[in-house]
Amino acid sequence: MPACHAGGHEFESRTHRFRNTSREVLRIFFANYSLFIFVSLYFFVLLHGIRKIIIQSINKKMKQTILVTGGTGFIGSHTTVELQQAGYEVVIIDNLANSNLNVLDGIEKITGIRPAFEQVDCCDMPALENVFKKYPKIEGIIHFAASKAVGESVEKPLMYYRNNLVSLINLLELMPKYDVKGIIFSSSCTVYGQPSQENLPVTENAPVQKAMSPYGNTKQINEEIIHDYIHSGAPIKSVILRYFNPIGAHPTALIGELPNGVPMNLIPFVTQTAMGIRKQLKIFGNDYNTPDKTCIRDYIYVVDLAKAHVKAMERVLDKPDTDAVEIFNIGTGKGLSTLEVVEGFEKATGVKVNWTYAPRREGDIEQVWGNVDKANKVLGWKAETPTEEVLKSAWKWQQKLREDGIQ
Numbered sequence: 001m002p003a004c005h006a007g008g009h010e011f012e013s014r015t016h017r018f019r020n021t022s023r024e025v026l027r028i029f030f031a032n033y034s035l036f037i038f039v040s041l042y043f044f045v046l047l048h049g050i051r052k053i054i055i056q057s058i059n060k061k062m063k064q065t066i067l068v069t070g071g072t073g074f075i076g077s078h079t080t081v082e083l084q085q086a087g088y089e090v091v092i093i094d095n096l097a098n099s100n101l102n103v104l105d106g107i108e109k110i111t112g113i114r115p116a117f118e119q120v121d122c123c124d125m126p127a128l129e130n131v132f133k134k135y136p137k138i139e140g141i142i143h144f145a146a147s148k149a150v151g152e153s154v155e156k157p158l159m160y161y162r163n164n165l166v167s168l169i170n171l172l173e174l175m176p177k178y179d180v181k182g183i184i185f186s187s188s189c190t191v192y193g194q195p196s197q198e199n200l201p202v203t204e205n206a207p208v209q210k211a212m213s214p215y216g217n218t219k220q221i222n223e224e225i226i227h228d229y230i231h232s233g234a235p236i237k238s239v240i241l242r243y244f245n246p247i248g249a250h251p252t253a254l255i256g257e258l259p260n261g262v263p264m265n266l267i268p269f270v271t272q273t274a275m276g277i278r279k280q281l282k283i284f285g286n287d288y289n290t291p292d293k294t295c296i297r298d299y300i301y302v303v304d305l306a307k308a309h310v311k312a313m314e315r316v317l318d319k320p321d322t323d324a325v326e327i328f329n330i331g332t333g334k335g336l337s338t339l340e341v342v343e344g345f346e347k348a349t350g351v352k353v354n355w356t357y358a359p360r361r362e363g364d365i366e367q368v369w370g371n372v373d374k375a376n377k378v379l380g381w382k383a384e385t386p387t388e389e390v391l392k393s394a395w396k397w398q399q400k401l402r403e404d405g406i407q
Ligand code: UD1
Pocket: 148, 150, 188, 189, 190, 213, 215, 216, 243, 244, 245, 246, 264, 265, 266, 267, 269, 281, 282, 283, 284, 285, 295, 296, 297, 338, 361, 363, 364, 365
């Protein structure tokens, strides 16, 4: 074979091999590349879907605007914090009768968001309606604004009936007009009066007993107003929360309870006595039919209580199949005696409280604590904070008030 022919043949075969190899490389490349593209596309679509779901759920909450009446008050401010942290937008209205604007600073420091605020009395219908006009995105209401001192209500019953009933009626009347779907109402275990021994811990089905004060009566009447209005076909839903005894303060001590003058409730009196603002705490009654002869209550941490409102709001706005009115006890499910609370405070804080026994306080119930199974199961909520921590938070708040020169 001539050399040139042999070289040509080799050249051809090399070219052939080269073509084959190139084809093979291209085939492998495209096969893998398509696999790569396919896998990338798959992940892209998957991630896009997940992202969409996350954004939708965030936006859903972001978009929901909640009106919190009495939002600068004790429970209202803690609930505003929890709502904001859950992604809701909050509009507070308050007449500042029993709170002040500094509370908004506290809320802002905790959440980084200053809630919208309008100084409005819920009894002032034109002013209240303007709030709904100004904030047309309000979808839910949490109604805290109310007068709440039991003794004062006995002295000024008409003031209590006017404030507490008219404000709720005004809100209910405006809800359908401004397409507000749900209202959470702050009720109280006071509606149970003194439950019989066999009804302790008290469930939501225990009989409502004749109220012992106009304040307590306003809670009962307001519950009935909500039932009757919804029964009449009003296009709204409601969750009624019956609180036991709310105590403590936010762990940051940036918000807490600000009693007006001499405190009537146990914990502020304990912390003020520990601070030396009050000389001596009186434990009202040591002749009750309880193990240590002092009264028993179900003390619920205000932050846990605030979280129950977020759950209730989700239920009212996002769960279409629930009953139009639902009632939940919000407590710990555990009774503590007054003496146990005082001794628990001393142990938790290491601070001594000067206390003495005194005669029973008129109108006090001997013992009440809640069965909270329904809230645990249906709302998916549970009081989580140990009492020791709760009592410490109350003391930290009292110390913060002293630092700020408030008390
Ligand atoms: C009252 C209201 C309740 C409301 C709660 C918080 C009634 C019957 N109770 O509950 O609806 O949710 O306030 O605003 O309407 N005590 C002392 N010394 C004191 C203060 C209190 O011994 O200086 C005792 C009381 O006798 C009671 C317990 O501590 O046994 C709790 O009292 P308090 O904090 O006033 O709440 P309640 O009266 O239970």
